[in-house]
Amino acid sequence: MPDRADKSVLEMRRRSFLLGGGGLALGLAAGGCTKLGFGAQEAGPGNKIGAFIEIGNDGHVTIVTPGAEMGQGVSSSLPKIVAEELGADWAKVEVRLSGVDPAFNNPKGRQRSANSDAVTSYFEPLRKVGASAREMLVAAAAARWQVDAATITAENGVLTNSENGQELNFGDVAEDAAKLPIPDEPKLKDAKDFKLIGKDGPRKDIPAKVFGTTVFGMDLVLPDMLYAAVKHVPIAGGVLAGFDAEAAKGMPGVREIVPLENAIAVIADSYWQAQQAVDTIELKESPGERVDTDELMKTFRAALGDDDNTLPFPVGGTFDNLIMSAEQSEIDKLLARGPIKFEQEYSVPYLAHATMEPVCATALIETDRCEIWAPTQAADRIPPEVAAAIGLPESAITVHRTFIGGGFGRKNERDFIIQAALIAQAKPGKPVMLIWSRQQDTQHDYYRPATVVRSRAALKSDGTILAIHGRAAGQTLTTGVAMRWEGFADATIVGGMLLPDYDMGTARIDMVEVPVPIRTGYWRSVSLSNNGFFAEAVINDIAAQLGRDPLEYRLALLRDNPRAEAVIKLAAEKAGWGKPKPANVGRGIAFTHAWNSHCAQVVEVTVTGKQVTVNRIVCAFDCGTQVEPDNVAAQIEGGIVFGLSAALFGKINFRDGAVVEESFADYPVVTMANMPEIEVHTIQTEGEIGGVGEAGTPGVAPALTAAIFDATGDHIRNLPITNAGYEVPQ
Amino acid sequence: MSISLNVNDETYEVDLAPETPLLWAIRDAVGLKGTKFGCGVGVCGTCTVDLDGIAVRSCSVPVGDAQGTQITTIEGLGNEEAPHPIQQAWIDEQVPQCGYCQPGMMMAAFAMLKTNPEPSDEDIRAQMTNICRCGTYGRIFKAVRRAAEQASSTSD
Numbered sequence: 001m002p003d004r005a006d007k008s009v010l011e012m013r014r015r016s017f018l019l020g021g022g023g024l025a026l027g028l029a030a031g032g033c034t035k036l037g038f039g040a041q042e043a044g045p046g047n048k049i050g051a052f053i054e055i056g057n058d059g060h061v062t063i064v065t066p067g068a069e070m071g072q073g074v075s076s077s078l079p080k081i082v083a084e085e086l087g088a089d090w091a092k093v094e095v096r097l098s099g100v101d102p103a104f105n106n107p108k109g110r111q112r113s114a115n116s117d118a119v120t121s122y123f124e125p126l127r128k129v130g131a132s133a134r135e136m137l138v139a140a141a142a143a144r145w146q147v148d149a150a151t152i153t154a155e156n157g158v159l160t161n162s163e164n165g166q167e168l169n170f171g172d173v174a175e176d177a178a179k180l181p182i183p184d185e186p187k188l189k190d191a192k193d194f195k196l197i198g199k200d201g202p203r204k205d206i207p208a209k210v211f212g213t214t215v216f217g218m219d220l221v222l223p224d225m226l227y228a229a230v231k232h233v234p235i236a237g238g239v240l241a242g243f244d245a246e247a248a249k250g251m252p253g254v255r256e257i258v259p260l261e262n263a264i265a266v267i268a269d270s271y272w273q274a275q276q277a278v279d280t281i282e283l284k285e286s287p288g289e290r291v292d293t294d295e296l297m298k299t300f301r302a303a304l305g306d307d308d309n310t311l312p313f314p315v316g317g318t319f320d321n322l323i324m325s326a327e328q329s330e331i332d333k334l335l336a337r338g339p340i341k342f343e344q345e346y347s348v349p350y351l352a353h354a355t356m357e358p359v360c361a362t363a364l365i366e367t368d369r370c371e372i373w374a375p376t377q378a379a380d381r382i383p384p385e386v387a388a389a390i391g392l393p394e395s396a397i398t399v400h401r402t403f404i405g406g407g408f409g410r411k412n413e414r415d416f417i418i419q420a421a422l423i424a425q426a427k428p429g430k431p432v433m434l435i436w437s438r439q440q441d442t443q444h445d446y447y448r449p450a451t452v453v454r455s456r457a458a459l460k461s462d463g464t465i466l467a468i469h470g471r472a473a474g475q476t477l478t479t480g481v482a483m484r485w486e487g488f489a490d491a492t493i494v495g496g497m498l499l500p501d502y503d504m505g506t507a508r509i510d511m512v513e514v515p516v517p518i519r520t521g522y523w524r525s526v527s528l529s530n531n532g533f534f535a536e537a538v539i540n541d542i543a544a545q546l547g548r549d550p551l552e553y554r555l556a557l558l559r560d561n562p563r564a565e566a567v568i569k570l571a572a573e574k575a576g577w578g579k580p581k582p583a584n585v586g587r588g589i590a591f592t593h594a595w596n597s598h599c600a601q602v603v604e605v606t607v608t609g610k611q612v613t614v615n616r617i618v619c620a621f622d623c624g625t626q627v628e629p630d631n632v633a634a635q636i637e638g639g640i641v642f643g644l645s646a647a648l649f650g651k652i653n654f655r656d657g658a659v660v661e662e663s664f665a666d667y668p669v670v671t672m673a674n675m676p677e678i679e680v681h682t683i684q685t686e687g688e689i690g691g692v693g694e695a696g697t698p699g700v701a702p703a704l705t706a707a708i709f710d711a712t713g714d715h716i717r718n719l720p721i722t723n724a725g726y727e728v729p730q
Numbered sequence: 731m732s733i734s735l736n737v738n739d740e741t742y743e744v745d746l747a748p749e750t751p752l753l754w755a756i757r758d759a760v761g762l763k764g765t766k767f768g769c770g771v772g773v774c775g776t777c778t779v780d781l782d783g784i785a786v787r788s789c790s791v792p793v794g795d796a797q798g799t800q801i802t803t804i805e806g807l808g809n810e811e812a813p814h815p816i817q818q819a820w821i822d823e824q825v826p827q828c829g830y831c832q833p834g835m836m837m838a839a840f841a842m843l844k845t846n847p848e849p850s851d852e853d854i855r856a857q858m859t860n861i862c863r864c865g866t867y868g869r870i871f872k873a874v875r876r877a878a879e880q881a882s883s884t885s886d
Binding site: 354403 | 747750751754757758761762763764765766767768769770771773774776803804805808809810813817820821824825826827828829830831832833836854855856858859860861862863864865866867868869870871
């Protein structure tokens with residue numbers, strides 16, 4: 001039974017994964033946490049006004065971001081929300097990464113960056129943080145001037161007496177303000193008065209990234225620091241069965257050999273020395289099964305027929321009023337009746353995260369305390385999990401967060417952080433920086449799982465879907481909280497397989513789970529990374545079977561759904577859908593609705609023989625309110641490239657239990673050589689706020705395969721496309 | 731073994747085995763952290779530095795071979811007080827997301843623009859082979875063009 005903290009994770013994830021985000025407003029935390037961010041006030045150089053804001057006597061404003069900065073811009077967007085209500089001079093605000101503390105939790109009780117919910121979950125609470133601080137500054141000025149607080153305005157770091165024009169800087173009253181009680185229900189601005197939110201401003205983290213001064217996980221310098229490299233037992237699910245480290249012991253710089261449960265580590269004076277030494281260690285063969293991905297796919301396909309071992313999943317509705325899948329017998333009857341029958345199988349492979357920054361973490365162990373420095377998406381899980389691993393109380397663990405060189409879900413895991421702590425136990429009193437080689441990073445990931453899907457539908461000749469059944473077979477996630485309730489399939493595998501946006505008649509989603517010892521985890525867009533393809537490839541293929549234009553067919557299938565219709569039409573219009581094109585050029589379209597955002601993409605390709613060039617991807621995106629419009633576009637561009645890499649190339653192979661791929665050389669990704677033009681057009685539906693970081697990814701694969709079909713008549717139903725004999729310029 | 735390195739116009743004496751990759755000499759012995767470790771096998775480009783005018787992947791250059799050369803890292807390209815036009819272009823186009831690949835990316839652009847100050851689109855695609863997982867390539871294109879135009883307008 002999940003514990004209480006896990007339940008809140010379940011609840012939050014239900015909203016996004018369960019129904020593909022349909023209809024649920026993820027963002028606005030009703031009521032919010034008025035006390036959010038107001039921890040104990042500590043003495044410091046600046047005056048702390050709650051946990052988020054520090055204002056020096058010179059007026060220098062520092063705002064911390066609770067989010068994990070991995071490129072999605074939370075080091076700008078979240079502090080900007082505070083600064084808006086605070087009335088600070090944003091150009092002069094300094095931003096820092098916050099510490100790890102319940103004061104920084106989002107309204108669901110989590111301090112972690114995942115699920116595209118930073119802005120949506122923190123928006124209202126951070127407005128209150130800024131507004132409370134503003135009222136405290138105003139109250140301090142009112143006391144100083146002996147006037148009514150209502151006469152004082154705060155803007156650009158200046159407090160003005162609107163009656164006589166007298167001014168005070170924030171710094172002039174910060175010390176007094178910090179002593180005042182924190183207001184419970186501060187007055188928030190009207191959205192029409194926003195000066196910062198919705199306007200582009202340069203991202204705060206960019207200059208340091210351009211000058212090379214940003215501190216990423218490996219850039220830490222601590223006194224007496226040692227370094228560690230690791231070699232994992234190669235096979236999935238393997239354990240360390242023995243090793244020969246004789247050669248390593250005598251190598252330059254080597255200090256310790258540290259055996260772990262599934263790996264061996266070397267501590268040395270430098271990373272390179274540690275890596276050279278660990279490379280010489282021979283591991284004895286581990287017992288256990290040896291997975292092979294070709295065999296697994298056959299097993300998964302066979303499992304599709306296992307009617308006796310399926311787990312169903314809701315097909316729509318809201319969290320409080322779920323629409324359950326139809327029973328197997330009912331669906332079978334309807335499917336048998338047709339009159340037109342559709343049946344196809346699809347598959348997606350295991351995928352690596354392949355962040356530019358290989359996994360790394362630093363740990364310092366002392367008798368009664370432990371300090372961790374890490375690029376982490378899930379800071380709040382580190383104290384309890386490291387504490388359990390090394391046998392110290394949770395309160396003894398201090399976590400320092402660094403900037404992250406790419407997360408995509410990999411740095412949400414704590415395996416490498418716990419590993420660093422266990423290794424550092426061999427050298428108490430010295431910080432040990434653990435760095436994984438690229439090979440280890442590629443071969444010991446928490447992969448996006450492979451899945452096979454069979455989709456069957458009964459159609460009328462006018463295209464109405466009378467019944468539809470999507471069945472997945474594969475393994476579930478091995479990480480984190482199983483996103484499933486008793487008797488239901490794993491939401492992280494099947495969520496979004498059928499989009500409730502379409503009218504699909506009687507529907508069923510189910511899954512046959514196959515136990516597999518491969519470590520699997522959250523990969524940018526999670527269940528949408530596979531179901532974005534499955535759901536929309538099915539719609540495109542049904543349209544093809546019926547001889548219908550996929551754009552026109554989608555619009556016909558939509559239930560009364562203005563946001564979906566708007567993005568689909570906008571993407572099509574901007575892409576020139578329907579306009580004449582050369583015979584070897586193809587266009588495909590796909591739609592995503594998740595995280596309370598709507599996204600439609602048109603991919604255009606040129607296919608010459610077996611050579612595919614992706615010319616252009618045109619995207620229409622609606623996340624409602626945008627904190628930083630340019631950054632929204634950048635995130636969608638980036639999410640699209642991420643999805644394109646997977647659709648074109650992404651495939652992790654296991655042979656004889658071990659991952660074959662080692663680096664970008666054999667796990668290729670999109671580069672300048674094959675980067676298409678990307679256009680992002682946005683709609684800002686009023687009164688809505690949705691997630692951005694993952695939204696660009698799911699629609700690429702189905703739009704791409706549809707574009708190739710449009711150009712060639714060839715259906716690609718098993719990703720990546722380079723596995724179907726197509727080549728892409730590299 | 732004591733090896734003399736010239737990095738960003740300063741000389742450093744480093745005590746390292748000559749086969750130590752230049753990347754780790756720069757990061758650990760010299761202490762400049764802007765040059766990044768991405769793959770260690772010369773494929774991704776995050777470790778790119780300028781060595782005697784040529785963009786090299788420092789993970790694949792033994793430090794012993796770098797003795798007597800002039801090395802420029804991202805820190806030597808420019809800084810907050812005096813940004814290089816490439817760095818300014820990267821800021822103006824808001825290129826970085828996570829930022830991890832960008833120092834190497836900028837050093838690759840720096841080397842390319844020195845020998846090819848007016849690159850065509852094909853040139854940029856062919857010569858900028860560094861990998862970015864955040865997918866900032868579109869903005870990199872724009873920033874390279876902006877830096878190239880800047881350079882050609884100031885030299886007129």
